[in-house]
Amino acid sequence: MSDHDQIQAVARAAVLAGGAELRDRYRDGDAEAEYGAHDVKAAADVAAESRMLPVVREAFPDHAVFAEEAGEFAGDEPYRWIIDPLDGTNDFAAGLPTFASSVAVLRDGEPLVAAVHQPATDETYVARAGEGVRYDGDRVDAADARGTGGEAAGDLAGATVAVIVGRDVPRDPALAAEADALRAALGDRVKRVLDSWAPTVHSGLFARGRLQGIVQFRPDEEERAVTELLATEAGAAVRRDGDLSVAATDEATLGELCSALDGADR
Structure with missing residues (x-):
């Protein structure tokens, strides 16, 4: 397995881990959140990130990471991970199924890998530079x-x-x-x-x-x-x-x- 293969596999594993947490909370009707005029900060954000961050850090301890809740983790490698544990927090809090866990990996500042998992509908996207986009394993085209x-x-x-x-x-x-x-x-x-x-x-x-x-x-x-x-x-x-x-x-x-x-x- 190449380095990029491993990065792609870990990105997918991370969004599946975060998505599992979100799915359980969504099905339980979890609406615990701080509601502002323009945004919502849900408890599920923190909980999902706590499942995703260790997956990335254990696999690539030398990579830089930005996690939406925990912040920045410095690294010496050319790779930087961006972890969004709950994209669509407003939808999640409102009981709508349009939300996801996502991860992006940059290499020298350019997007290399992206993974998205929608737990309410059990859909997963994985994209890799030069390799196309796969939706639940199948290649797709805009x-x-x-x-x-x-x-x-x-x-x-x-x-x-x-x-x-x-x-x-x-x-x-x-x-x-x-x-x-x-x-x-x-x-x-x-x-x-x-x-x-x-x-x-x-x-x-x-x-x-x-x-x-x-x-x-x-x-x-x-x-x-x-x-x-x-x-x-x-x-x-x-x-x-x-x-x-x-x-x-x-x-x-x-x-x-x-x-x-x-x-x-x-």
Whole structure:
């Protein structure tokens, strides 16, 4: 087994461990959390991370790690792990099944491996640079989205697009206004705009052809590497412009999405 094979295996094991904790708490109706105006901090976050962090640290004690709850762990290797024990905390607390445990591994700052497990539906995604995306073991492709609703490349009329914003956006009136303008511009062109509370879940749907686009505005580090690797390795067309990142099933659809966003009153 190569080093990257082992990293991929450990990433998958970590999200399965965190997901097992989340699944039990979700089924028990666990809603213990601190509720703020713009965010929720659930007890399940801490509990899931306590299951995930040892899996990574025991396998790779010399790797740097950022865990959402425990913080930074220094390392001497070129690898850095990013652990998000509960992506979609608002959904989890509300009793919705759209939440996941996720892990990203960077090598020299670039995404190498991403793993996502959705415990409520028992779905797992694993992406690796140059190796594609696998959904429950099978290779998937974002271009399959064109067959979902019969829409052709570049046709936004039947498209579903997820919008992902970072946690700092709702707290800043100027950034919130920019995000609203982006949503409004998309709403004029596409069938449906999803305001994502669980970026890795919707990025997985995009990677296997269930959504036609992903728009990220100032995304959080915990999700950004996962969503970008899933999109790239699923063969999507991707464009980045400062704080804005857009992914679509193909270049024609990407061009139409970017054209719509260029018209946003930001």
